[in-house]
Amino acid sequence: MTTLLVLNGPNLNMLGLRQPDVYGRETLADVQALCEQAASRQDLALEFHQTNHEGQMIDWIHQARGRVAGIVINPGAWTHTSLAIHDALIAAEVPVIEVHISNVHRREAFRHHSYVSLVAKAVLAGFGTHGYVLAIDHFARELRAQQGGDA
Template identity: 70%
Template sequence: MTRTLLVLNGPNLNLLGTREPATYGHETLADIEALCQRSAAEHGLALEFRQTNHEGELLDWIHQARGRHAGIVINPAAWTHTSVAIRDALAAVELPVIEVHLSNVHKREEFRHHSFVSAIAVGVLAGFGAHGYRLAIEHFAHLLKA
């Protein structure tokens, strides 16, 4: 069985560090990737880390994950609240999924309170900032040992 995790990031996350730091923190996406790589290595896992502003590209990456990855950590960003296609793709590949959000979406605008991904996810982490990614990777390490 593969011990590689796929970490996917949706739209506008390429702007982290400069985009609304009061909401999303000061870490850049490169900082988060480095955190994820360190965390994966600590647990003997490999990791692919990607970001896109194009929904179709994200769907393709999800489809390609079957048989190549042990699980998916995803921050779908705005697509969390709008994309049935991403939810369906994640369900179709039959891999465990952990949904991550930097901010606590439940303290924000009402439209952010609904997630199409949460119902098919093993777990959801929201409001832990970049540390949420580390927690997701640690949980996958636990799942892979079981």
């Protein structure tokens, strides 16, 4: 079965508690359940991780190379700061979709730049947690098209 990797960066373990006016009341467990349901509907396997440690994130990205069909990543604050994650995503040679729960472009100016979007094939921001589902569905359509099925 084809596998997608969903990665979540720092502070996303606090979803539902941290700034619910910005990020909503859904928890990370809720997001994981949404992603698992979306993947199951598309007949995809899913790995779902969250970390507050940049080295762990980089290790997961490295391990994705040659093993998964795509990475859905919400890098959190590392979006704006991490060349290491940028470089790891390049090295993984796996298609990437960047997801943000909030519309980062309506927020502070320092949130407007993304090192990850320089590598990502697409960026979804401001769709709430549904952005994860949109990313999974997009990968599923692309995979079907590559296999000669309906896109």
